[in-house]
Amino acid sequence: METPQYVAARIQRALAEDERTNELGIRVDVRGDQVFLRGQVSCEERRHGIEDVAREAAPGLTVHNEVQLLEVSDPGEEEHL
Amino acid sequence: MRALRIAAVADIHLGEDIRGHYRKKLEGIEHRAEVLLVGGDLTRHGTIEEGQVVADELGDLPIPVVAVLGNHDYHSDADREIAAMLRDAGIIVLDDDAVVIPLDGTRLGVAGGKGFGGGFAGKCASEFGEPETKAFVRHTKEIAERWRHALKNLDADHRVVLSHYSPVKDTLAGEPPEIYPFLGSYLLAEAADAEGADLIVHGHAHLGTEKGMTPGGIRVRNVALPVIGHSYVVYCLDGEGVH
Numbered sequence A: 001m002e003t004p005q006y007v008a009a010r011i012q013r014a015l016a017e018d019e020r021t022n023e024l025g026i027r028v029d030v031r032g033d034q035v036f037l038r039g040q041v042s043c044e045e046r047r048h049g050i051e052d053v054a055r056e057a058a059p060g061l062t063v064h065n066e067v068q069l070l071e072v073s074d075p076g077e078e079e080h081l
Numbered sequence B: 001m002r003a004l005r006i007a008a009v010a011d012i013h014l015g016e017d018i019r020g021h022y023r024k025k026l027e028g029i030e031h032r033a034e035v036l037l038v039g040g041d042l043t044r045h046g047t048i049e050e051g052q053v054v055a056d057e058l059g060d061l062p063i064p065v066v067a068v069l070g071n072h073d074y075h076s077d078a079d080r081e082i083a084a085m086l087r088d089a090g091i092i093v094l095d096d097d098a099v100v101i102p103l104d105g106t107r108l109g110v111a112g113g114k115g116f117g118g119g120f121a122g123k124c125a126s127e128f129g130e131p132e133t134k135a136f137v138r139h140t141k142e143i144a145e146r147w148r149h150a151l152k153n154l155d156a157d158h159r160v161v162l163s164h165y166s167p168v169k170d171t172l173a174g175e176p177p178e179i180y181p182f183l184g185s186y187l188l189a190e191a192a193d194a195e196g197a198d199l200i201v202h203g204h205a206h207l208g209t210e211k212g213m214t215p216g217g218i219r220v221r222n223v224a225l226p227v228i229g230h231s232y233v234v235y236c237l238d239g240e241g242v243h
């Protein structure tokens, strides 16, 4: 079996370089044949795109998409500087 | 001199798939702030199409908008076109230069641009060795030099530096330390400290922390959307400007 560190690195590269994602802020952890994806994105479509690209980069492994949707709330209190 | 309320955000990473969403969040911004600063990574892939989405979402706001591009906005080699589209939409785009915006009797000066990496004092790359390494470091050096020049000639009541990359480590806390050299450079802070500014606003470090300070005591704020968790934050600069 391929070393998990290299698998994680390959998935991370794919997420950054693949035109469907270009996501630099996704954390990738590989444990045995399980891949865990974590981070935040702006919409469901991007969440799925990340999963697709990760699956293609790691055929045969089980991908757990734990990426969350970024909640953006209204502006809060202003800060005085 | 009166106080000034400045709204700021970065890393909005707009695209056709979320068109219209961010614009909605800007409704009523004119009641909260007098200007909006946007610190780069306006798009995901840096395409013309995404640039158009940004122009539509940030254009025609009731308050002036000042933006810089981020690394994502360079990805498709269309950075110049995107900047031109934004300018056509009435957005001020800084590219290692400065602008003075008169706001009801007070002049706000904003200087900056994309910035670049290299790392932080004691743990940074230097202009030595292979041409690739030298080119990397030289790019940041030249940017910092242009910012210094822009700030030196900036005559305004309040002075803010707008960047994509970080000038300090403080606001990177939460990012893996191994990638700090790709997230910013102390040369950017050094330029601001040499010429003086009231505030430095940046983005890029999505996992970072909002608040930090330069060695010279200038407040630094990382306003990347995932860091602030709000559609934008508002900073109120009090009457005492720095010169």
Ligand SMILES: [Fe+2]
Pocket: B011, B013, B041, B070, B072, B204, B206
């Ligand atoms: Fe970003």
Ligand SMILES: [Fe+2]
Pocket: B041, B070, B071, B072, B164, B203, B204, B205
């Ligand atoms: Fe960035």
